[in-house]
Structure formats: C-alpha cells, structure tokens
Amino acid sequence: MPLAIPAPARYPQxxxxxxxxxxxxxQQVTARDRSADGQFVYAVKTTGIYCRPSCRSRQAKRxxxxxxxxxxEAEAAGFRPCRRCHPAAAQEPASxxxxxxxxYIAAHADQSLPLTHLADQAGMSPAHFQRAFKxxxxxSPREYQAARRLARFKLALREGDGVLEAGxxxxxxxxxxxxxxxxxxxxxxxxxxRHGGAGEAITYAVRKTALGPLLMAATPRGVCFVxxxxxxxxxxxxxxxxxxxxxxxxxxxxxxxPLDAWMAALAAHLDQAAPRPDLPLDLRxxxxxxxxxxxxxxxxxxxxxSYSEVAAATGKPRAVRAAASACGANRIALLIPxxxxxxxxxxxxxxxxxxxxxxxxxxxxxxxxxxx
Numbered sequence: 001m002p003l004a005i006p007a008p009a010r011y012p013q014x015x016x017x018x019x020x021x022x023x024x025x026x027q028q029v030t031a032r033d034r035s036a037d038g039q040f041v042y043a044v045k046t047t048g049i050y051c052r053p054s055c056r057s058r059q060a061k062r063x064x065x066x067x068x069x070x071x072x073e074a075e076a077a078g079f080r081p082c083r084r085c086h087p088a089a090a091q092e093p094a095s096x097x098x099x100x101x102x103x104y105i106a107a108h109a110d111q112s113l114p115l116t117h118l119a120d121q122a123g124m125s126p127a128h129f130q131r132a133f134k135x136x137x138x139x140s141p142r143e144y145q146a147a148r149r150l151a152r153f154k155l156a157l158r159e160g161d162g163v164l165e166a167g168x169x170x171x172x173x174x175x176x177x178x179x180x181x182x183x184x185x186x187x188x189x190x191x192x193x194r195h196g197g198a199g200e201a202i203t204y205a206v207r208k209t210a211l212g213p214l215l216m217a218a219t220p221r222g223v224c225f226v227x228x229x230x231x232x233x234x235x236x237x238x239x240x241x242x243x244x245x246x247x248x249x250x251x252x253x254x255x256x257x258p259l260d261a262w263m264a265a266l267a268a269h270l271d272q273a274a275p276r277p278d279l280p281l282d283l284r285x286x287x288x289x290x291x292x293x294x295x296x297x298x299x300x301x302x303x304x305x306s307y308s309e310v311a312a313a314t315g316k317p318r319a320v321r322a323a324a325s326a327c328g329a330n331r332i333a334l335l336i337p338x339x340x341x342x343x344x345x346x347x348x349x350x351x352x353x354x355x356x357x358x359x360x361x362x363x364x365x366x367x368x369x370x371x372x
Contacts, residue, residue, distance in 0.1 A: 025067050028053045034123055041087045042067050043079040050074035054123045055085035084121060097122060098136035101129075102144060109148040115141060134315045139287045147287040202243055205251040205263040206232045209270040211357050214333075215239060216263045217248075222280030223262070226333045228353040242331070266334065276301065279335060285326070288314065292326035293336045301337075302369030304362065306344045328352055334361075 028036040036053035043050035044060040050068065051057060068074040071087055081087050086100040101122050105113060118141055119129035133141050202224070204217035215235035217225040225242060229235035239248060251259040265277040283290050291314040299305055305313075311323040327338040328350060339358045343349040351358035 022067050025053070026062060026065065029065070030059065032056065037123065040067055040069055041071055041074050043074050043077070048079055049082050050079040050087055051082040052085050052087040052123070055082055055087070056120055056123075057082065057084055085123060086121075098133050101133060101141075102136075105141060105145050106148045109145050109152055113141070113145055136316075139291065139315070143287045200243065200246040201249065202239070202246045203249050203251050203259045204236070204239055205259055206235060207263050207267040209267050211270060211360060214263075214267070214270070216259065216266060218259050218262070219282050222282040223332060223335060224282040224284065225331055226266070226335055227331065228333060228357060269334070276334065276337075281332060281335060284331075285329065288316070288319070288322060289326040289329055291315075292323055293330060293332075293338075296327070296330075296337055296340060297335075299337060299340045301365040304340050304342050307341055307349065308344050310341055324349065340365075 025036070025040055025042065029042055032054045034054040039053075041050045041052055043066045045064045045066065046060070050071065066077075068077070071081065074087075075081070083104075086097065086104075101118065104121060105118070115126045115130060118133075119126040122129050122132075124132065130140060133144070139147070200219060202217050202219055204215055204225070206213060206215045208214075212228050213231055213235060214226070214228055215232070215238075216223060217239050225239055227235060227238055229238065236248070251263065262277060262279050265279075269276050283293060285293070292310055295310060295313045296305075307320050307324045307327070308317070310327070311317050311319045314323065316322070324341070327341050330336050330338045330352070333339075333353060339351060339361045341349065348355050348358055
C-alpha cells in the first residue's frame with residue numbers, strides 16, 4: 001500500500017494576498033495537518049530549523065515562524081532541516097522517507113524505539129509505518145534495529161572492547177538479553193567472536209560424495225559450514241579462513257559422533273537419494289540474507305523459484321539482485337538449498353559450487369519427486 005505522501009513540486013500558486021496564504025498555512029501547522037506535508041515547510045527563526053506542517057515538535061510562536069514553498073528555499077535562507085520530521089523527505093518518494101527512518105534507527109539503535117515512537121517520527125500510523133518500512137527495507141523496523149545493534153556490537157568486539165561493555169554500548173540491557181539476541185548472529189559466542197574464533201571448538205568432517213568432496217563443520221550451536229571443494233586440504237583451508245583462530249577438530253567415531261552421523265546422513269542424501277537431513281543450523285548473515293535463506297529452506301525438493309520470487313517472499317520485491325547475492329553468500333550448501341533459485345527465464349543463474357552441481361542436484365530432486 002503506497003504512502004499517502006503528496007507528489008513533489010505541487011505547491012500553491014502565488015496569490016494576491018500573501019498574508020492570507022500564510023495565515024492558512026499557520027492554521028495547518030497548529031493542526032499538524034499531515035495533508036499539508038509536501039505543500040510547504042515552515043521555519044522557526046529562534047532555532048534556525050525548518051519543519052513540515054505535521055511535525056510533532058513543540059509549537060513555536062507565530063511571530064517567529066516563516067513559510068517557504070520548498071525545503072530548498074528554506075535552506076537557501078539559512079535554515080537546516082528538522083531531525084525529527086525529515087521535511088525534505090516528505091516531498092520525495094515514500095522510499096526516501098523510509099531510508100531516512102532507517103538512518104534514524106541506525107543512529108539510535110542502542111535506544112528503546114517503540115513502533116509508536118517511530119511512526120510518530122515518520123508522521124504515520126504505526127500499522128502504516130510498519131508496512132511501508134518493510135516494503136522499502138525488506139525487514140520490519142524491529143528486525144532492522146536488531147541488525148544494526150548487532151553490527152554495532154560486533155564492531156566494538158573487533159575493536160577490542162569487552163563483551164559486557166560492548167553489549168551495553170550497543171543497547172543490550174543485560175547479559176541474558178545479549179546472548180539471546182546474538183544467538184545465531186555471530187556463529188559463535190561473543191567472546192570467541194571478539195578473538196576471531198579463539199577458544200571456539202569447531203568440529204568438521206569430509207566425505208566423498210557423488211558430487212565431489214564435501215566438508216561439514218559445526219559449532220555447539222549447529223552446522224555453520226557445508227561446502228563442496230576439490231579435496232580435503234582445500235576445504236579445510238576454506239574453513240580455516242572463515243574461523244582463523246578457532247580450534248578445528250576432525251570428527252571421530254566416538255567423541256564427535258553427532259557430526260559424523262550428520263555427515264553420513266548428508267552423504268546418503270546425495271548418493272542414495274535419502275531424505276535431506278533436518279539438522280540444527282548456526283546461521284550467520286544480515287537480516288535480509290537470513291530472511292532469504294529461511295525462505296529457501298521452505299522450498300520443497302523438486303520445486304524451483306526465481307530470484308524475483310525470493311525477493312518478493314522476503315517482502316522486498318525490488319531487491320532481486322540482493323536476493324541473488326544472498327544466495328551466493330550462502331555458506332551452508334544443501335541444507336540451505338540455494339540451488340533451487342533460478343533466473344526469471346528459467347536458466348540456472350549462478351551457483352558458488354559450479355553449475356554442473358546445481359544441475360545435478362535439481363535433476364536428482366525432480367527424479368525423486370517423479371518416482372514418489
């Protein structure tokens with residue numbers, strides 16, 4: 001549903017009585033009339049700030065207010081835009097306003113940002129703002145804030161801050177909230193991430209399959225890495241590049257039986273058309289990437305979807321290239337079946353482990369489905 005924001009450049013034409021026009025505009029400002037947004041802006045001489053008519057800021061005195069037909073005129077007169085109502089965005093497409101709100105959320109990610117507060121900043125109802133934001137960004141305001149908070153937390157860890165200090169600075173009010181929020185977002189514990197995986201135990205196994213050597217690795221939280229390669233040595237090098245300081249241990253028949261069994265089940269899926277194993281995953285990526293991967297996991301064997309359909313399923317229909325990039329960024333082959341995503345014309349598109357493998361996987365799934 002499109003935002004009810006007036007189109008740009010539809011300003012009132014000059015009238016014979018400018019005083020009457022300003023008085024009419026003042027009435028719209030005092031009423032915080034949203035329908036006037038995009039038609040003019042008003043500036044407050046005592047603050048040097050200009051706003052849109054519906055701005056919720058404290059109302060100025062009439063004697064201190066000037067009116068301008070467009071933001072450019074206000075800025076030419078020396079006024080700067082209000083950070084609360086984003087008056088310049090009010091005369092641009094809805095996506096521009098949502099981008100401005102995304103910047104606002106990112107700048108205040110460490111604070112409590114209820115939906116009602118964000119909607120008020122945007123001059124919209126909460127339900128309308130929620131729909132508009134997700135349509136423009138692909139995620140809800142809450143998910144976007146969580147992603148920005150996690151990014152701030154990760155940056156602080158990389159710069160050497162302690163886990164508790166980084167968590168509090170990022171907006172996590174307690175250690176319990178911190179670990180709940182970052183579970184699955186780091187691929188390891190916060191302290192391990194801070195040290196490049198140091199102290200993190202990652203178990204791996206390599207198997208020969210019908211499609212070549214395959215390596216699976218897991219943290220205590222679940223599978224974090226499944227890749228095809230040219231051989232065990234090359235695959236281990238790829239794993240080490242992902243977790244440069246982690247303790248990498250090959251799976252054995254006793255101490256690491258779960259991973260060994262998972263690997264055997266995955267090999268059976270490839271070689272003997274056994275059902276794809278349903279294993280715990282340790283997903284690591286942006287909010288949009290994870291939404292793409294989760295959707296792909298819902299696509300049934302033998303079915304295919306276009307990158308356009310993937311983008312639409314995540315609530316961001318125009319982000320077709322981003323959806324394709326998210327497929328390419330997938331580090332967990334097969335368990336996140338990105339091979340089921342094709343181009344709009346039905347051609348294979350890309351696959352980080354080679355188009356021959358992608359074609360073979362799709363053919364095998366279609367044969368299995370036809371015989372079921």
